[in-house]
Amino acid sequence: MKHYYDLWHARIKSLVKAAQGRPVALAVLFGLSLVNLSSEWPSDIARPAFVAALDEKLPDSFKTARQLLFDQYQRRFPRVPTAQPVTIVEIDDATLATVGQWPWPRNRLATLIDAIAALKPLAIGLDIYMPEPDQTSPDKVAGNLPATAAALAAGLRALPSHEAILASSLRAAPTILGAAALDHPTFAASTDLRSAPILVHGTDPLRSVQRFDYVLASLPELQEAAHGEAMLSVALEQGVVRRIPLIMGLGEKLVPSLPMEMLRVATDSPAIEVFADGSGVQAVGVADALVPTQPGGDVWLHFASIRSTLSRYVSARDILQGTVDPERFRNKLVLVGLTGTGVTDMRTTALGELVPGIEIQAQVIETIFEGRFLRRPTWLKWAESGFIIIFGLLIIWYVPRTQSRFAMFLRAVPKGSTFLGVSLHLLNLLCCFLIFIRFGLLVDAASIFIILSAVMGCFFAPALLHVGERGRAEAGQATGREDDERTGNAPGP
DSSP, X not given: OHHHHHHHHXXXXXXXXXXXXXXXXXXXXXXXHHHHHHHTXXXXXXXXXXXXXXXXXXXXXXXXXXXXXXXXXXHHSOBOOSOOOEEEEXXXXXXXXXXXXXXXOHHHHHHHHHHHHTTOOSEEEEOOOOOSOXXXXXXXXXXXXXXXXXXXXXXXXXXXXXXXXXXXXXXXTTEEEEEEEESSOOTTOBSOOOOOOEEEEESOGGGTSOEESEEEOOOHHHHHXXXXXXXXXXEEETTEEEEEESXXXXXXXXXXXXXXXXXXXXHTOSOEEEEEETTEEEEEEETTEEEEOOTTSEEEOOOBOXXXXXXXXXXXXXXXXXXXXXXXXXXXXXXXXXXXXXXXXEEEETTSOEEEHHHHHHHHXXXXXXXXXXXXXXXXXXXXXXXXXXXXXXXXXXXXXXXXXXXXXXXXXXXXXXXXXXXXXXXXXXXXXXXXXXXXXXXXXXXXXXXXXXXXXXXXXXXXXXXXXXXXXXXXXXXXXXXXXXXXXXXXX
């Protein structure tokens, strides 16, 4: 029995030696490629259960590396705005110091909307939620008065409520109310939103888009008065905003994002159009604008630095005081939001900048006008995987050949493999970055680097060890010869 065991062991050992590390390299190539695919599975193929389990069990190193690389693309080449279709009216610290603390009485907000509407904008989007009645409204104040003030209470109830005043202002101007998307129930949250119709071309995209069960919307009276309602949400990945949904799901219906709904109102379009197929959403359009999207109905936003967009901000105080240039608002899309200390939501962008949430909505509108979205289509993932497999197989076939020029180079200059590997990866990174600049495509150079480095390491590490062992053996033989020579030349007793 031992004889047969030794025989098979010798055969397997000889096969492994003849393969020169190829089986290990093949396992590394296909194993890491599968892990990479599982972290960003193409939407045009059903995801197998074992792939989902693999993605849950293993650390998401490929996705993290990919996101950090894409962030570096943007930081090295941020978008430079070529148009400024958006003006942001900020309720900032100066406004709060002059007008009063937030939240304002709704009649005061109505005054601001009336002042903006007088400047003739195309649309006014409010990044403000009003799900509860205004407690400073005359009817609410009347309800808190003692019985001895019955005459005063009756006089207050005869006045229009603050909601009625605000509704009148919303109705008179091209206004859009924002609503916060929620995935859990809260006080004042609802399960429906009054929104404009969405016309779907192709398959139903509801299963592909980001879906929510609840929404924190304004009062029904205000929703009915506004010309449009939209959901506000950003896709946070490790605390960073990189992608923005243009459409979302609320229960079993599709609802638009604030930028798309503002464009619909500004162009007086009856509906927003969605183009989808079996792999997900392909594009979202309104009027003449057609925006290519990711399968989930979102877009990779090419961010501009906040330093280049500060000129679009106008303090609400200046509008209320009538000291602004009307041309900054005429035929513009106006966003109204909070930027005052302690009352705003700050977000980190791919550029590493901390900006108000309303700035991100403005940049979406801006990039729609410019048509400069970043893209990572499904076919690009397949192209990357194909390149990795083909180049990896080429490495596995060529590198171990003992008579190849590469093998001779490695024997002659063992450390040269490091220089060659670094040079190839720098070339890969440079090509991917140039594709980003020229075409706006997000090519994953990080995964290419990780997988091919691991494959090359399967050959380089043993080769370097072999060279080191051979060097030590030769040094030992030389030392032995010197000892023999000294022993042979030594005088006898």
